[in-house]
Amino acid sequence: MPPRQDTSRSKLDDAARAGWLYYVAGNTQDEIAAKLGVSRQSAQRLVSLAISEKLIKVRLDHPIAACLELAARLKDRFGLSFAEIVPSDPGHPDTTLGVADATAAQLERRLASPEPTILGVGTGRTLKAAVELLPEMDCPQHKIVSLTGNIAPDGSAAFYNVIFSLADKVKAPSFPMPLPVIAASEREKTLLHQQVGIEKNLALAREADVWFVGIGDLGPNAPLYEDGFVTRSELKALQKAGAVGEMLGWVYDAQGQLVAGMTNERVASAPLPSAETAMVIAAARGRDKVEAIGAAMRRGLVGGLITDEDTAARLLA
Amino acid sequence: MPPRQDTSRSKLDDAARAGWLYYVAGNTQDEIAAKLGVSRQSAQRLVSLAISEKLIKVRLDHPIAACLELAARLKDRFGLSFAEIVPSDPGHPDTTLGVADATAAQLERRLASPEPTILGVGTGRTLKAAVELLPEMDCPQHKIVSLTGNIAPDGSAAFYNVIFSLADKVKAPSFPMPLPVIAASEREKTLLHQQVGIEKNLALAREADVWFVGIGDLGPNAPLYEDGFVTRSELKALQKAGAVGEMLGWVYDAQGQLVAGMTNERVASAPLPSAETAMVIAAARGRDKVEAIGAAMRRGLVGGLITDEDTAARLLA
DNA sequence: TCAGAAGATGAGTAATTGCCCATGCGTATA
DNA sequence: TATACGCATGGGCAATTACTCATCTTCTGA
Numbered sequence: 001m002p003p004r005q006d007t008s009r010s011k012l013d014d015a016a017r018a019g020w021l022y023y024v025a026g027n028t029q030d031e032i033a034a035k036l037g038v039s040r041q042s043a044q045r046l047v048s049l050a051i052s053e054k055l056i057k058v059r060l061d062h063p064i065a066a067c068l069e070l071a072a073r074l075k076d077r078f079g080l081s082f083a084e085i086v087p088s089d090p091g092h093p094d095t096t097l098g099v100a101d102a103t104a105a106q107l108e109r110r111l112a113s114p115e116p117t118i119l120g121v122g123t124g125r126t127l128k129a130a131v132e133l134l135p136e137m138d139c140p141q142h143k144i145v146s147l148t149g150n151i152a153p154d155g156s157a158a159f160y161n162v163i164f165s166l167a168d169k170v171k172a173p174s175f176p177m178p179l180p181v182i183a184a185s186e187r188e189k190t191l192l193h194q195q196v197g198i199e200k201n202l203a204l205a206r207e208a209d210v211w212f213v214g215i216g217d218l219g220p221n222a223p224l225y226e227d228g229f230v231t232r233s234e235l236k237a238l239q240k241a242g243a244v245g246e247m248l249g250w251v252y253d254a255q256g257q258l259v260a261g262m263t264n265e266r267v268a269s270a271p272l273p274s275a276e277t278a279m280v281i282a283a284a285r286g287r288d289k290v291e292a293i294g295a296a297m298r299r300g301l302v303g304g305l306i307t308d309e310d311t312a313a314r315l316l317a
Numbered sequence: 318m319p320p321r322q323d324t325s326r327s328k329l330d331d332a333a334r335a336g337w338l339y340y341v342a343g344n345t346q347d348e349i350a351a352k353l354g355v356s357r358q359s360a361q362r363l364v365s366l367a368i369s370e371k372l373i374k375v376r377l378d379h380p381i382a383a384c385l386e387l388a389a390r391l392k393d394r395f396g397l398s399f400a401e402i403v404p405s406d407p408g409h410p411d412t413t414l415g416v417a418d419a420t421a422a423q424l425e426r427r428l429a430s431p432e433p434t435i436l437g438v439g440t441g442r443t444l445k446a447a448v449e450l451l452p453e454m455d456c457p458q459h460k461i462v463s464l465t466g467n468i469a470p471d472g473s474a475a476f477y478n479v480i481f482s483l484a485d486k487v488k489a490p491s492f493p494m495p496l497p498v499i500a501a502s503e504r505e506k507t508l509l510h511q512q513v514g515i516e517k518n519l520a521l522a523r524e525a526d527v528w529f530v531g532i533g534d535l536g537p538n539a540p541l542y543e544d545g546f547v548t549r550s551e552l553k554a555l556q557k558a559g560a561v562g563e564m565l566g567w568v569y570d571a572q573g574q575l576v577a578g579m580t581n582e583r584v585a586s587a588p589l590p591s592a593e594t595a596m597v598i599a600a601a602r603g604r605d606k607v608e609a610i611g612a613a614m615r616r617g618l619v620g621g622l623i624t625d626e627d628t629a630a631r632l633l634a
Numbered sequence: 635t636c637a638g639a640a641g642a643t644g645a646g647t648a649a650t651t652g653c654c655c656a657t658g659c660g661t662a663t664a
Numbered sequence: 665t666a667t668a669c670g671c672a673t674g675g676g677c678a679a680t681t682a683c684t685c686a687t688c689t690t691c692t693g694a
Contacts, residue, residue: 016379017404023375025406025414028650035407041674044651055379058340061452062333062372072342109354345680358644361681 011046012053018043019050023058063087070312074305077316078297082281082304085312095286100129102306103212103283108134110210111170116141117209119172120270122248123148123160123181124214124223126283131162137170145175145204147211148248148269153180153228160227175201179268181249182229186265193268205270208278213302215284216246217292224249230263238262245292247272247282247301254291256299272301279303285311329370335360336367340375371449376422387629391622394633395614399598399621402629412603417446419623420529420600425451427527428487433458434526436489437587439565440465440477440498441531441540443600448479454487462492462521464528465565465586469498470545477544492518496585498566499546503582510585522587525595530619532601533563534609541566547580555579562609564589564599564618571608573616589618596620602628 014036021027021035033043050056059065067085074083084106086098107130110117119142121127146163158181167174177198183189192198205211216223218238224246225235241262242253248269251259258264258272273280281304284293294315296302307315331353338344338352350360367373384402391400401423403415424447427434436459438444463480475498484491494515500506509515522528533540535555541563542552558579559570565586568576575581575589590597598621601610611632613619624632 012379013382016377016381019379020377020381020404020415021406024377024418025409027406030650039674040651041653042672044653045672048652050377050379055377057376057378059374059376060333060337060341060367060372061374062329062336064330064333065337068334068337068341112354347680356644357681359642361683362642365682 012049012055014038015046015049015053016055018046019056022047022050023056067309067312070309070316073316074297074312078305079300080297080303080305081279083312084306086306086308088308088310096126096129098308099283099285099306100126101133103127103130104133106281106306107131107166107212108137111137111139111142111172114141116143118143118145118204118207120145120147120205120208120211120213120278121163121166122211122213122269123150123158123162124216125160126214126285127162127212128160128165130212130283131166131169134166134169139170139172142170142172143175143204144170144172145201145208146177147205147213149177149179149181149183151178151180153182158227175204177201177268181268182263183266183268189266189268202270206273206277210279210281211273212281212283213247215282215289215292215296215302217286217288218243218246218251219288221288222246224251234263244295245289247296252295252299252301254295256295256297256301274300281306283307287311287314290314329366329372331355332363332366332370333372335363336373339364339367340373374450374452376418384626384629387626387633390633391614391629395622396617397614397620397622398596400629401621401623403623403625405625405627407627413443413446415625416600416602416623417443418450420444420447421450423598423623424448424483424529425454428454428456428459428489431458433460435460435462435521435524437462437464437522437525437528437530437595438480438483439528439530439586440467440475440479441533442477443531443602444479444529445477445482447529447600448483448486451483451486456487456489459487459489460492460521461487461489462518462525463494464522464530466494466496466498468496475544492521494518494585498585499580500583500585506583506585519587523590523594527596527598528590529598529600530564532599532606532609532613532619534603534605535560535563535568536605538605539563541568551580561612562606564613569612569616569618571612573612573614573618591617598623600624604628604631607631 018032018036021032029043029047030040033040036043067087071083071085074080084102086102089097103126121144144163144167150158150161152158163174163176179192179198183192193202222235224230225232238251238259241259243251243259244254245252249267250269250272251264253259280302282296282302283306285308290311293307297305335349335353338349339346346360346364347357350357353360381404384404387402388400391397401419403419406414420443438461461480461484467475467478469475480491480493496509496515500509510519539552541547542549555568555576558576560568560576561571562569566584567586567589568581570576597619599613599619600623602625607628614622
């Protein structure tokens with residue numbers, strides 16, 4: 001009898017052979033068993049040994065491979081239950097390119113389900129672009145609830161509001177929040193929230209199965225400032241207080257902690273849920289947003305992310 | 318509505334995704350179906366599409382003892398500087414199985430080098446299959462030169478020509494030989510070779526660092542005959558003159574000596590180099606080719622061989 | 635606009651694979 | 665020497681996968 005080392009060596013050899021015959025030559029395990037002169041079960045064990053010993057290496061030769069890999073790493077690193085990475089197109093002017101498409105695909109998938117779903121939606125350029133990409137659908141079984149107010153500071157309808165076009169497109173009952181995104185005062189916000197219609201809406205938001213939201217940065221071109229929801233001086237003050245990002249208007253710092261006082265006292269959006277309560281899916285990309293996205297994920301403010309390759313790589317760096 | 322190209326593109330993307338989830342992430346097809354939002358059957362189709370489209374590449378990373386030993390003995394016996402033996406799969410119909418994979422791996426290795434290389438390539442089923450297995454690469458530093466003409470006897474492009482697809486896949490400058498594989502007469506061949514472009518090409522072939530070629534036998538199913546490069550009567554005459562094999566169209570006898578006169582006078586391929594000049598790597602397997610491979614090795618026409626276990630054993634017998 | 639072709643889809647089913655368990659062989663230990 | 669332990673083996677079965685077929689959709693060309 002050959003000594004142990006030879007046994008295990010020739011065993012690995014056989015495993016390699018079996019793995020080759022299986023994966024490269026496309027034999028069935030029965031055929032391999034016959035060719036190697038062992039039982040079918042042993043052949044199966046050899047094949048799985050070849051895999052567990054990493055003798056067989058599989059690679060995917062397609063641009064998507066990198067994206068899937070990044071998604072897996074993001075899920076692992078930040079404890080996400082969902083991550084979708086789309087290929088980057090460096091230098092492309094469209095800030096929602098790809099991400100909007102992927103978001104639309106996710107929305108569509110959930111809406112296509114016959115199971116009644118309560119869908120919370122935020123606002124922003126990415127969501128708006130995603131909704132535009134949605135096909136017409138017929139989803140009376142779902143409910144779509146707005147997570148933010150829909151009135152801009154000047155009293156007009158907020159431009160990047162999406163609930164109406166979404167509800168219209170998929171023919172689902174919708175529950176908008178007819179109040180300012182950021183109220184004039186904490187007291188005003190409280191009063192507004194006590195209205196019967198709004199209370200019901202907020203309750204619906206709490207019950208929602210999934211939220212789709214955008215994430216904004218608080219750099220010099222912060223969407224919150226660009227769209228006029230906060231003034232220049234408010235933005236400066238928020239930056240000074242350590243704010244790095246914003247979701248539904250809720251401003252948070254590098255640890256994902258809500259910045260106390262200031263605008264957060266007046267934000268009329270639905271309160272952010274704990275990670276367990278609902279599935280919060282954020283869609284955002286771009287170099288400027290890396291810190292904001294990272295902070296939200298570290299704190300567990302989001303359970304799912306849709307972004308692009310480049311942003312994902314920076315998040316992992 | 319997205320145009321056809323987008324449809325088929327996103328289909329391949331999905332196939333890649335499915336393949337990745339299946340082979341890399343170890344999902345079942347049911348899980349993939351759920352994640353991709355398609356039926357189980359569709360998921361199965363995507364996975365098999367990923368395979369049939371060669372998106373998924375499997376390689377065996379284990380020196381199988383028996384193959385290694387055969388390789389060592391071949392190198393020793395025939396003075397080769399390189400030999401790679403892949404496991405045999407007796408009775409498998411694919412005549413390039415395994416050998417093509419190994420050839421692709423060798424090609425990839427050399428192309429991956431940043432060092433500028435001149436690569437001479439022949440033709441044939443094995444090389445064609447190998448090129449198909451290559452991943453997309455970006456190798457502007459290398460030059461790929463064809464060692465044979467690329468025009469079939471009927472005037473069409475020779476089917477097993479590989480230089481274009483290879484150059485395309487690895488994005489390297491290529492130097493094809495736009496002339497018949499076997500000219501009508503010695504005089505025509507000489508004239509063709511005197512064309513400026515062809516002369517440069519032949520010079521490049523002489524300078525090449527490595528050649529990758531196939532080997533054909535001259536039995537009743539000789540590739541040279543099957544592909545229409547020689548007539549039935551020419552084949553008979555060659556056989557009568559002792560021809561046993563062929564490389565780039567150059568016909569040789571059991572001692573590896575070129576058969577004088579006949580088709581060899583009209584072959585438009587680059588002249589075979591002496592063993593020292595360039596590294597000639599032949600890829601071939603099969604019982605029919607044993608004598609042809611052996612003759613080429615004995616004469617030193619090849620310095621490297623890629624074949625399978627069974628062929629290697631017969632070569633040593 | 636419509637018939638036909640090509641292709642996609644899902645159900646059903648056969649084939650293949652993965653896993654658990656009982657068995658047997660060889661070895662170490664008291 | 666008897667006993668226990670480790671481990672490989674093959675049977676059996678449930679899970680998974682591959683394939684076939686009928687139906688439906690979409691595109692093409694008259």
